[in-house]
Amino acid sequence: MNFTISWGIQKGGSGKTTSCAIVSHLLAEKGYRVLAIDFDSQGNLTQFLTQMSLFEFEDKNVLQAMEEKNADKYIHIINDRLHLLPADDYLATFSKFVYVDYDGNPQTLLQETLEPIKSRYDFLMIDLPPNLGIETINGLCASDGTIALLQPEPFCYDALQRYEETVDLLKSQVNPNLRFLGILTTMMDSRTVLDEAIYHRAKARYEDLLFSTVIKRRVRLKEFTLSGIKNESLKDQAALRPYIDLVEELIYRVKKE
Amino acid sequence: MNFTISWGIQKGGSGKTTSCAIVSHLLAEKGYRVLAIDFDSQGNLTQFLTQMSLFEFEDKNVLQAMEEKNADKYIHIINDRLHLLPADDYLATFSKFVYVDYDGNPQTLLQETLEPIKSRYDFLMIDLPPNLGIETINGLCASDGTIALLQPEPFCYDALQRYEETVDLLKSQVNPNLRFLGILTTMMDSRTVLDEAIYHRAKARYEDLLFSTVIKRRVRLKEFTLSGIKNESLKDQAALRPYIDLVEELIYRVKKE
Numbered sequence: 335m336n337f338t339i340s341w342g343i344q345k346g347g348s349g350k351t352t353s354c355a356i357v358s359h360l361l362a363e364k365g366y367r368v369l370a371i372d373f374d375s376q377g378n379l380t381q382f383l384t385q386m387s388l389f390e391f392e393d394k395n396v397l398q399a400m401e402e403k404n405a406d407k408y409i410h411i412i413n414d415r416l417h418l419l420p421a422d423d424y425l426a427t428f429s430k431f432v433y434v435d436y437d438g439n440p441q442t443l444l445q446e447t448l449e450p451i452k453s454r455y456d457f458l459m460i461d462l463p464p465n466l467g468i469e470t471i472n473g474l475c476a477s478d479g480t481i482a483l484l485q486p487e488p489f490c491y492d493a494l495q496r497y498e499e500t501v502d503l504l505k506s507q508v509n510p511n512l513r514f515l516g517i518l519t520t521m522m523d524s525r526t527v528l529d530e531a532i533y534h535r536a537k538a539r540y541e542d543l544l545f546s547t548v549i550k551r552r553v554r555l556k557e558f559t560l561s562g563i564k565n566e567s568l569k570d571q572a573a574l575r576p577y578i579d580l581v582e583e584l585i586y587r588v589k590k591e
Numbered sequence: 592m593n594f595t596i597s598w599g600i601q602k603g604g605s606g607k608t609t610s611c612a613i614v615s616h617l618l619a620e621k622g623y624r625v626l627a628i629d630f631d632s633q634g635n636l637t638q639f640l641t642q643m644s645l646f647e648f649e650d651k652n653v654l655q656a657m658e659e660k661n662a663d664k665y666i667h668i669i670n671d672r673l674h675l676l677p678a679d680d681y682l683a684t685f686s687k688f689v690y691v692d693y694d695g696n697p698q699t700l701l702q703e704t705l706e707p708i709k710s711r712y713d714f715l716m717i718d719l720p721p722n723l724g725i726e727t728i729n730g731l732c733a734s735d736g737t738i739a740l741l742q743p744e745p746f747c748y749d750a751l752q753r754y755e756e757t758v759d760l761l762k763s764q765v766n767p768n769l770r771f772l773g774i775l776t777t778m779m780d781s782r783t784v785l786d787e788a789i790y791h792r793a794k795a796r797y798e799d800l801l802f803s804t805v806i807k808r809r810v811r812l813k814e815f816t817l818s819g820i821k822n823e824s825l826k827d828q829a830a831l832r833p834y835i836d837l838v839e840e841l842i843y844r845v846k847k848e
């Protein structure tokens with residue numbers, strides 16, 4: 335198994351980091367070898383998965399990995415199944431570096447950096463920032479598939495269309511293997527009419543692209559950011575259950591190719 | 592009265608656009624002349640306030656205003672009190688334009704563009720994207736004050752610190768008049784222990800910077816994105832009430848200088 339997935343959507347706060355973190359964790363628990371890659375200079379994935387301060391990763395993160403084209407040197411080991419290429423806020427200088435200082439193709443630097451180490455992992459999971467800039471381009475060019483997040487609110491629904499166009503463009507120009515693996519509905523508050531309406535509109539428009547698993551809004555998922563992902567209490571299990579179902583769907587879709 | 596406010600925080604989905612839109616609307620209802628400026632290439636503020644498609648603003652938006660240093664030509668009139676400088680997704684090319692093609696100071700182009708028309712308005716309200724890039728820098732350099740949003744969740748709380756550092760840096764280097772006007776707690780779900788804990792931690796750390804008004808999570812506020820801002824039903828009034836209180840606090844803080 336060797337599959338790289340970018341978790342993206344340019345609308346802010348749609349559940350990218352939370353989903354990338356939890357799915358990485360669950361795949362590792364199932365025995366897969368996973369490399370999570372934090373590609374957002376806010377370092378949320380790094381904080382979520384390591385529960386460490388970003389200062390610990392200053393000058394030891396994905397930006398240095400790309401500057402030196404040496405990912406191996408900067409991989410942080412969380413456990414024997416789950417590794418991380420961390421981010422810190424210096425990653426904000428990436429666009430200047432790749433457009434001004436770097437000589438190669440600015441779209442494929444992440445892919446070229448990851449290439450030598452990809453075979454060590456079953457899954458590589460890239461967390462993207464909330465915009466369609468050069469970081470998202472790099473993430474998509476380095477991926478076999480992408481999952482877009484849909485928080486059922488109007489701006490996120492609109493954002494899906496532009497995200498899909500970006501995927502199609504890169505597929506035709508740079509990365510013909512890139513698959514739009516699916517759309518994950520998350521932070522669903524199904525007591526509200528609006529959430530249901532947007533969900534059904536997305537279902538009508540995107541049909542099979544939508545994962546049948548829907549992640550509901552649950553306080554426990556927000557609490558995991560502070561405690562780390564736990565599977566001890568009944569609350570923990572209730573919160574992780576839909577993500578466990580999602581992982582089954584995801585593995586099926588990845589293998590189906 | 593003449594005061595420019597940037598609504599910012601680099602954490603996605605924290606309520607920047609919603610707050611900027613509703614406060615602009617309410618100030619205009621009170622009789623102030625307001626120019627809302629959409630500085631996010633996703634055009635959410637534009638869609639929210641005009642209820643029009645972004646296609647209507649293609650080639651007629653804030654990017655052209657800055658390229659030609661002519662804001663007047665591109666102002667869209669919503670009503671006689673509320674004007675808008677719209678955005679569309681071509682604004683995503685702003686960083687390339689201002690770093691590569693533009694000869695002047697890349698940090699102050701928005702300020703120089705707005706300068707000639709500022710006196711026509713009592714309030715100018717700038718909606719910023721979720722990152723600390725050149726758009727946020729331009730917004731802050733063009734502002735008399737900034738309001739940061741705090742959604743009571745861990746990553747947004749952490750983001751406040753970096754936002755504050757950015758404000759201090761620009762204040763010392765470029766815009767000595769820039770005031771950190773306040774922090775608005777929004778999307779508060781006060782039934783949850785975590786939200787309360789984060790809110791109290793922010794109160795302890797930031798004290799008077801926090802507005803005493805707290806905006807709770809309400810479905811009606813999300814529904815306004817699709818219907819436009821309404822003040823007809825009891826639900827509408829309940830949703831707008833805290834923002835009406837916020838406007839009072841805001842005016843007091845602006846005048847207090």
Ligand SMILES: Nc1ncnc2c1ncn2[C@@H]1O[C@H](COP(=O)(O)OP(=O)(O)OP(=O)(O)O)[C@@H](O)[C@H]1O
Binds near residue numbers: 350462555557746
């Ligand atoms: N299903 C859920 N239920 C409750 N809270 C959630 C859920 N998913 C995510 N959250 C919370 O919502 C907030 C936004 O989620 P997250 O940071 O994962 O989104 P994001 O898309 O990565 O945001 P950004 O665009 O800023 O990178 C976080 O506080 C997170 O803990």
Ligand SMILES: Nc1ncnc2c1ncn2[C@@H]1O[C@H](COP(=O)(O)OP(=O)(O)OP(=O)(O)O)[C@@H](O)[C@H]1O
Binds near residue numbers: 487
């Ligand atoms: N008080 C609230 N209650 C309920 N929903 C809210 C509230 N404030 C904002 N929302 C909804 O939450 C979502 C995010 O809000 P908004 O788009 O204003 O945040 P933002 O900070 O501008 O996001 P971005 O970082 O993507 O620009 C939107 O769907 C909005 O309608």
Ligand SMILES: [Mg+2]
Binds near residue numbers: 350351352374378462
């Ligand atoms: Mg994130």
Ligand SMILES: [Mg+2]
Binds near residue numbers: 607608609635720
């Ligand atoms: Mg916004």
